[in-house]
Amino acid sequence: MRTAKYHHGVDIRINVDGRITTSEEAVVPALDRGFLFGDSVYEVFWWHKGALIQEREHLDRLEASARRLYMEIQASREEIVEAIQTTVRAAGGGPDDDAYVRLVVTRGAGPLGLDFAKTPRQSVVVVAAPANRPSDEDVQRGLRAALVDRLRLSAKALDPAAKTGNYLNNVLALHEAKLAGADDAIMLNARGQVTEATTANVYAIKDGALTTPPTDAGILKGTTRTRILALCEEAGIPAAEATLLPEALRAADEVFLSSSVRGILPVVSIDGQAVGSGAPGPLTLAIRERFEAAADAEAEAAQPA
Numbered sequence: 001m002r003t004a005k006y007h008h009g010v011d012i013r014i015n016v017d018g019r020i021t022t023s024e025e026a027v028v029p030a031l032d033r034g035f036l037f038g039d040s041v042y043e044v045f046w047w048h049k050g051a052l053i054q055e056r057e058h059l060d061r062l063e064a065s066a067r068r069l070y071m072e073i074q075a076s077r078e079e080i081v082e083a084i085q086t087t088v089r090a091a092g093g094g095p096d097d098d099a100y101v102r103l104v105v106t107r108g109a110g111p112l113g114l115d116f117a118k119t120p121r122q123s124v125v126v127v128a129a130p131a132n133r134p135s136d137e138d139v140q141r142g143l144r145a146a147l148v149d150r151l152r153l154s155a156k157a158l159d160p161a162a163k164t165g166n167y168l169n170n171v172l173a174l175h176e177a178k179l180a181g182a183d184d185a186i187m188l189n190a191r192g193q194v195t196e197a198t199t200a201n202v203y204a205i206k207d208g209a210l211t212t213p214p215t216d217a218g219i220l221k222g223t224t225r226t227r228i229l230a231l232c233e234e235a236g237i238p239a240a241e242a243t244l245l246p247e248a249l250r251a252a253d254e255v256f257l258s259s260s261v262r263g264i265l266p267v268v269s270i271d272g273q274a275v276g277s278g279a280p281g282p283l284t285l286a287i288r289e290r291f292e293a294a295a296d297a298e299a300e301a302a303q304p305a
């Protein structure tokens with residue numbers, strides 16, 4: 001039986017095309033198109049007690065992202081899941097642990113130039129790292145958000161529905177939120193509608209009903225978002241995918257963000273102005289509890305008999 005005394009938790013280990021090393025030793029070729037152009041797709045998984053939470057949803061989205069880049073993933077789902085599990089185990093992940101898993105499939109290295117016609121072999125990179133899940137205090141403290149001027153990319157330019165290695169739109173928005181003294185940015189689209197945060201979906205609660213922007217606002221369809229909408233339905237909490245304007249976001253009783261590893265995080269202020277009471281709201285915390293319980297149940301169900 002495991003004792004806490006001998007357990008050191010999860011380290012960083014990186015698997016590049018089957019070779020697992022420390023982060024210092026992990027390298028990809030300089031001509032890899034993921035490095036040169038952001039020509040790659042990726043997923044971030046929450047590895048929880050041995051299980052990859054919402055594994056199928058993430059693998060479905062990986063393939064959907066690839067299709068949007070005219071790319072077909074060469075590795076099979078079984079190979080990808082095996083690479084992830086082997087890497088997390090090499091990082092020290094045990095049955096009681098949480099880990100962050102980043103899976104990157106790049107178009108690979110080829111001749112210089114934009115044309116990818118002669119790029120024969122994709123590269124698969126898995127990063128396993130400590131999960132850094134928010135503590136109860138982090139949740140109580142909540143996040144300060146800023147509605148930044150930078151727009152989320154147009155779906156007609158580079159559809160945010162694809163999770164690609166091109167994240168400069170989000171990188172710059174996050175930096176601008178930090179410059180404004182906030183923890184994360186919430187971005188609008190060209191129509192002035194709320195889209196999402198830099199690595200999370202966004203929700204507003206008003207008078208007991210939840211609203212989250214629809215996919216045609218130009219967002220990544222979060223796996224956590226899908227689960228939250230289902231949990232709300234089960235719990236009888238009215239929840240709709242509907243256009244959300246910045247005024248409605250500012251006037252909400254509660255606002256929260258969601259993403260795979262962090263789960264649900266309350267937003268306590270927007271542009272320095274308190275959301276509701278300025279503390280995490282009761283519905284946000286109730287939904288968070290249901291979300292955490294659903295992940296525990298999923299991990300339990302995935303245990304070998």
Ligand SMILES: Cc1ncc(COP(=O)(O)O)c(C=O)c1O
Pocket residue numbers: 044170196197198199200201219220221222223224225258259260261
């Ligand atoms: C832009 C963006 N939106 C939303 C999400 C949330 O997606 P998920 O719940 O599948 O982690 C992410 C995840 O990292 C993201 O990068």
